[in-house]
Amino acid sequence: MCGIVGIVNRNRTVIDPAILTRMGDTLKHRGPDDEGDFIDGCVGLHHKRLAIIDLVSGHQPMSSGHLTLVFNGEIYNYIELREALKQKGHQFQTNSDTEVILKMYAEYGTDAIKQLNGMFAFLLYDREQNRLIAARDHFGIKPLYYYASNEYFLFASEIKALLQHPAVPAEADYEAMQEYVTFQYIIGDSTLFKGIHKLLPAHYQVIDLELMRVRTVRYWESCFVVDVHHTEEYFIYTLRTLLEDAIQLQLRSDVPVGTYLSGGIDSSIVTMLASKFYSKRLKTFTGAFFEGPEFDESSYAREVAAACDAEMFLIYPTDIEFIETLPRLIYHMDEPVAGPGLFPQYMVSRLAAREVTVVLGGQGGDEIFAGYTRYVVAYLEQVLKGAIFETNEEGEHIVSMSSILPNLPILQQYVPMLKHFWEHGTFEEMDRRYFSLVERIDGRSSLLSQDFLATYDREKIFRHFQQIFNHPDTLSYFNKMVNFDMVASLPALLQVEDRVSMAVSLESRVPLLDYRIVDLVTSMPPRMKFKGAETKHILKKTMKDLLPEKIMTRKDKMGFPVPLHLWAKNRAGDFLRDILLSSSCRNRGIFDERQIQRSIENDEPFSRRLWGILNLELWHQQFIDQPANAQNL
Structure with a gap:
């Protein structure tokens, strides 16, 4: 497990090693065991290593002929891949999975990525083909962020490393922030930082270093086409x-x-x-x-x-x-x-x-x-809808009224959520209803200011949600919910x-x-x-x-709840007030001061409203208000 950094100067100037080092130093927590740099003209790579496999000879950046790699993660099937490569005549100098990636690419090119079973993010420089490959694992277990401008292509395991490059500003993306306050995460490749993006899971990019152009490829996608042939x-x-x-x-x-x-x-x-x-x-x-x-x-x-x-x-x-x-x-x-x-x-x-x-x-x-109780809530409404209107939107009944009854006790601690869910929109289309189950914003009792809510475009966010939820292969409500949760x-x-x-x-x-x-x-x-x-x-x-x-036989699924509402009544309450009622927070104009005070005093068990805005304000203070000081924490 490691931290990686990559720089491509699109203006073809030689990499400044001081900038590469400064970016890499923000990732020292990811790899305290070893470090290394590689510079070849306008291409620079940096690696911080946490040694897990081949503790002695797994140093990175690792080169093999015209190929150089920095890699974060683990390839779990590396032993099997290495043996297959030996059968093809490849020789190995180490016992590391890093070298396996290099040899796999030498043998198969970018098709090698499809054969890797693991969690990974890597940058591979191919001097002969004059290109840089950036790749990320099937689910995005390992992170990889990038910033692209007319002058640079920049990559790093964490955003804070990108912010150490003098060309990268620390600016908030307020359009992305609307998605954050909706879901408490951002769908797709955007981040809360303007201009900084995520390489999406199961994707790789090929940067042509001659033309300085980028091609992005999706190499895998989970398939929801139902297998009706097996028992x-x-x-x-x-x-x-x-x-x-x-x-x-x-x-x-x-x-x-x-x-x-x-x-x-x-x-x-x-x-x-x-x-x-x-x-x-x-x-x-x-x-x-x-x-x-x-x-x-x-x-x-x-x-x-x-x-x-x-x-x-x-x-x-x-x-x-x-x-x-x-x-x-x-x-x-x-x-x-x-x-x-x-x-x-x-x-x-x-x-x-x-x-x-x-x-x-x-x-x-x-x-x-499908372990979330919201799936049970969704189907409870669905079977009621079908029974009342004598309809079935899915083509076949996955759950019936009689079959769902024994599993309803799991909802006992979710009665407040049920009341809120059924207050508005009952029996709407499936996408509307699941959107209501996963959104975290509530305009009637929101902690957000009226000015912020006036610019909030719920329908635009819903359309983004629909693009994922209504995947053509997901014919059932169940698969639509699962697919959205996997992807988003x-x-x-x-x-x-x-x-x-x-x-x-x-x-x-x-x-x-x-x-x-x-x-x-x-x-x-x-x-x-x-x-x-x-x-x-x-x-x-x-x-x-x-x-x-x-x-x-458990029916009391918890999900690691935190007693924040109880702590807010004691010492943590002062901490919350210091952050959320500060002058900087008030001047930001995002939050409603009166609602915040009321919520600190009377927040409900397991509520995430306070949590969401507390994190957003701390993020502003650390990365936007005084980004130069964030690294000193």
């Missing part, structure tokens, strides 16, 4: 085989490995399988809060740790740690995304980094296997996963996002995956012999 038994057997293989591949490491363990289905499966295949006693890492049982899943985590004889490490983050840590976390994040789970995830990562260098987690399971919201969660681990020089792996698993699951008939609106039905059925009964 449920086939899918269960194949899924189990792929899950076990993915875990074994991702346990490959020359440093100690552990797992995140929340006590939920996903992390429990990863932990149980990892303990089965890991050669040593597994270490697991769990977080909880003292504020009450609704903030503490540790009893479930203990059940799993005991079942696989793992060594369990537990941490209880506090409000004081929240106050001290959040500004630094905003710096590491580059831009705010997702919910308050950022804070406890960081605290658990910091705990894990004291014991291991690699950790496996269950991220992605909710998106791939999952990258935000993976950004959190990457940043909280890299902030403490820890490599986080997510085996449920092996693209082979996703290809299999997206091809399954929806009624098989979501039988009776049971979340993660097919996953539970596949792993029923592995997990403790207490985990299998």
Whole structure:
């Protein structure tokens, strides 16, 4: 796991090594073990290394003939690829997966990217073809940002590195900000910084260094064309085989490995399988809060740790740690995304980094296997709609009134959300209803100012949402929801996963996002995956012999809730007021001061309204108001 930087001077001037070094130095937390530069005229590459595979000879930038590479991530099938390349006559000087990428490209060109099973972002300079390749893994587990102007092509693992280049301004993109306040993430390749973009997951760019032109290619997309030929038994057997293989591949490491363990289905499966295949006693890492049982899943985590004889490490983050840590976390994040789970995830990562260098987690399971309760809410309304109007928009009934009833108790703690969801728009089109389920803005009780809301274009954002939601291959409501979450919201969660681990020089792996698993699951008939609106039905059925009964029968899904509304009534309340009622925040004109004060005093449990604007204001203060000082945090 590493940090990478790339510069192409389009004016063909020679790279300034001081600028390259300055950009790379902002990424030292990503790679404290080694560093290196490569400069060839108008092309410059920089690498910061966290050594995981081949600790001795894996130095980067790595060159092979006319090829030079800087690479962030891991290629899990590198051993198999290396053996196949040897059969073709390739010779290797190291045992690293980095060299495998170089040889794969030498053999297959850009088609090599399709054969990589891993998490990766890399820059590959081909001196003979006079081009630079920038590539990112299937789901965007590893980040890669870029800035393009008439003078430069710039790349980096984190935005803060790009901001160290004198040509890159730190300017807020207020159009992108409208999407952030809607979803608490930004759809597509935009960021909150004007002119700075993400290379999208499953894409690569080819920069022609002769013509200084860019070509962007999508090399993979999950397919929701339903496989009607195979039985449920086939899918269960194949899924189990792929899950076990993915875990074994991702346990490959020359440093100690552990797992995140929340006590939920996903992390429990990863932990149980990892303990089965890991050669040593597994270490697991769990977080909880003292504020009450609704903030503490540790009893479930203990059940799993005991079942696989793992060594369990537990941490209880506090409000004081929240106050001290959040500004630094905003710096590491580059831009705010997702919910308050950022804070406890960081605290658990910091705990894990004291014991291991690699950790496996269950991220992605909710998106791939439909684990969100909002899917149940959506189908509860859908079956009511069908029963009342005697219609079925999907062509076949995936969920019926009788089949959904046993799975409704999971909604008990979501009654406030149900009330809000059914206040307006009931029985509208599927895209309108799911948009209402995922949006975080509420114009009637918003913390945003009237001036901001006057410029807010909800319909424009909805049209962007529709482009993803109404994918032509997703014929069922279920697949439309899953596809949107995979394409739009999952990258935000993976950004959190990457940043909280890299902030403490820890490599986080997510085996449920092996693209082979996703290809299999997206091809399954929806009624098989979501039988009776049971979340993660097919996953539970596949792993029923592995997990403790207490985990299998859980109906109190938590998702790492943070007691922010309780902390706001005590010491954290002063912290919130200092930030959100400050003169700089008031002068910004984005937020409603009276609503903020009211929300600090009376925010609801698990609400994300305060969280969203708190992160946005801290981001402004660190990166826009005084960007030169952000790196000193």
